[in-house]
Each structure stands twice: as C-alpha cells, then as structure tokens.
Amino acid sequence: MDSPLLIACAHGTANPDGAAEVNALRAAIAALRPGLEVLEAYVDVQEPALPDVVAGLPAGRSAVVVPLLLSIGYHVKVDIARAVGSRPGTAAAAPLGPDPRLAALLDRRLREAGVTDNDAVIVAAAGSSDPTAADNVEELVGQLRALRSNRIVAAYGASAKPSVPEAVAMLREEAAGGAGAGASAGAVDLGGRVVIASYLLAPGFFHNQLAKAGADLVTAPLLPSPDLARIALDRYDAAVSAS
Incomplete structure (x- = not known):
C-alpha cells in the first residue's frame, strides 16, 4: 500500500530568500525519504493554498499535513484543522516545535x-x-x-x-x-x-x-539545517502511526 502523501505546509512569505529556504527544506524532506511524495502548500501569502491542495488530492490516497511551523497556534488549530477535516483520509501532524x-x-x-x-x-x-x-x-x-x-x-x-x-x-x-x-x-x-x-x-x-x-x-534563522527535515519526517511518522 502506498504511504500517505506528505503535505509540507508552510506559512508563506513574500521574501524570496525565505521562500527559497522553505523550498530547500521541502526538497530535503523528500531526499531523506525516497519514494515518499512531498507536496507543497501554504496557509498564507503564497500559493498553492492548503485547502486547494487537499481538495486536489488523488481519490483514495491518504495524506498527512506536516506544519512547517514552530508552534501550535491559529494556523494549526484552525487553518490546518479545517483543511484536514474537509477530506476523509487526511490527518494533521504536530508542528516542528518545541523539540x-x-x-x-x-x-x-x-x-x-x-x-x-x-x-x-x-x-x-x-x-x-x-x-x-x-x-x-x-x-x-x-x-x-x-x-x-x-x-x-x-x-x-x-x-x-x-x-x-x-x-x-x-x-x-x-x-x-x-x-x-x-x-x-x-x-x-x-x-x-x-x-x-x-x-x-x-x-x-x-x-x-x-x-x-x-x-x-x-542570530541567523534556523534554516538551513538538516535537523528540520528530520523533525518533519518524525512528525509525519508519528501521525501515520496514530491514524
């Protein structure tokens, strides 16, 4: 059976350097887990918007939304929860922090x-x-x-x-x-x-x-660091085990 898709959901930014770092993080997640399909999504500023990504998932495929966010808050409790609740077979993982x-x-x-x-x-x-x-x-x-x-x-x-x-x-x-x-x-x-x-x-x-x-x-922001990709996959694995 295919592994659930991983939807890497970031906040979104208008800063091109910040967007590039998040793109690199998503690529690092995929590189650490060959064969796992990693999709792009955002809760604000950038496209594709998370609700659109969830709505466009292939029929019958399960998915886990991994928040590329550092804390629980409105985006996790409302935006992500609402998107996940809109489609059976979709789950939400915990955010990256604290860790x-x-x-x-x-x-x-x-x-x-x-x-x-x-x-x-x-x-x-x-x-x-x-x-x-x-x-x-x-x-x-x-x-x-x-x-x-x-x-x-x-x-x-x-x-x-x-x-x-x-x-x-x-x-x-x-x-x-x-x-x-x-x-x-x-x-x-x-x-x-x-x-x-x-x-x-x-x-x-x-x-x-x-x-x-x-x-x-x-100090510099947290990215780039391979630790973030490892944490994201740990959050994904925990959500898959719980579902």
Missing part, C-alpha cells in the same frame, strides 16, 4: 555568532494570539536553558507579550541596575550584550524586524 533538536540548533546559532556566557539572550518567536504557542516557546526556552548558562527570556514579534523591543529594553534596564536589579533571576553581567536568537525558520518580515529591536546582535 530538543531545535534548542540544540539555537545553541549552535548562538555559538556561531560568538555569544558568550555573559550575554543575555532573547529567544524571538513570531508570536500568536493562541496561548498554546507561548507555552510551546517557553518549553523550547527551558530546553535551551539546559544547554546554556545565559540569562534567557522569550519574546514575540506580534500578538503576544513581551514584544522583542520590550524584552531588549527590560534586559538593558536589568543590566544598568546591576546585581540589585534581578540577581535572583540571573541578572545580566554588566559586560555582556543583549542578543536576539531568531526562533524563526527563514528570512522574512519577522526576522527583518529583529534588526530594529535594539539588540547588540541577531
């Missing part, structure tokens, strides 16, 4: 950028109005804290608090106050920098905004 491999990848991006133990780190996610998304990011932050001794906080590009600029301002104020400003929370060393760790898949609007937030340094 310890993503925390390890963030740690690698921080090391590549020369971040030291004295630097304060803001894990910057896109943000969502769904509180589950923030819970997912906080779980990822906890995984990163297990790998690094830095002061690490989460912040968001939209729809959740604190915003990234607010987090930068908070850490600047904490540093200016010295040990009395937050020793119990791990106050920022006065010689350290404020660093934004981009918890985003690829270049695009939200990543571009990070450069305007007032930090000393912004």
